[in-house]
Amino acid sequence: MTINGKLYSNILLVFALESEAGKEFESFNKLFVGVGKIKATYHLVKAIQKSKPDLIINLGTAGSTVFDRGTIVNCNRFIQRDMDVRALGFKKFETPFSDEPILLEYGIKTSHLPNGICGSGDQFEMEHNNPEYNVIDMEAFALAKVAEQEQIDFLCLKYISDGADGNAVADWTQEVKKASIALKRELDSRSLTKPTI
Numbered sequence: 001m002t003i004n005g006k007l008y009s010n011i012l013l014v015f016a017l018e019s020e021a022g023k024e025f026e027s028f029n030k031l032f033v034g035v036g037k038i039k040a041t042y043h044l045v046k047a048i049q050k051s052k053p054d055l056i057i058n059l060g061t062a063g064s065t066v067f068d069r070g071t072i073v074n075c076n077r078f079i080q081r082d083m084d085v086r087a088l089g090f091k092k093f094e095t096p097f098s099d100e101p102i103l104l105e106y107g108i109k110t111s112h113l114p115n116g117i118c119g120s121g122d123q124f125e126m127e128h129n130n131p132e133y134n135v136i137d138m139e140a141f142a143l144a145k146v147a148e149q150e151q152i153d154f155l156c157l158k159y160i161s162d163g164a165d166g167n168a169v170a171d172w173t174q175e176v177k178k179a180s181i182a183l184k185r186e187l188d189s190r191s192l193t194k195p196t197i
Helices: 037-051 140-150 168-189
Strands: 011-015 030-032 055-063 072-080 115-120 135-137 153-162
Touching (some): 030 037, 037 140, 072 140, 072 168, 115 140, 115 153, 135 153, 153 168
Parallel strands (some): 011 030, 011 055, 055 153, 072 115
Antiparallel strands (some): 055 135, 072 153
16 A cells, blocks of 8 residues: 555554444454543554554544534544643643643645544543534544554544534444445545555
């Protein structure tokens, strides 16, 4: 696979859930990490130790109040949206006693897709009111952070499944069935992927 002129030969596709992959990626090297930042971190670190990928591609669903349902958004900026220690004098989303910036900027940016800022947290957001991010998921920040620390290239593509509102649960249940088809079509149409065996 070649992205932005760089050739990759050992690619790992990372999903939270098998339902997000469907049957579209059966011949690919893929990992299902489960829901949430802790599981995502643990399972990705273990997979990196085993397979030593040169590119990690995170594919999955996300909510948004900015992008329409069915849109595929490329994220290379991430916020840990449930880090809130303002009561102790820290900034919103700032990790205490850390010199790391609130906004993690890491990953491949593609020119043909809308670019989003992904806020990851360990709750299913149904009342989005944070202007700092416009894509909402539960794992991408952790995956991007691990990739950055391990110095592995990272591509994050999110299928917008819901509006992060009161209808989010019903919308996600329906849209997740379409996500794998749309994500595979996007990768194929841009000649970004070929199976790694």
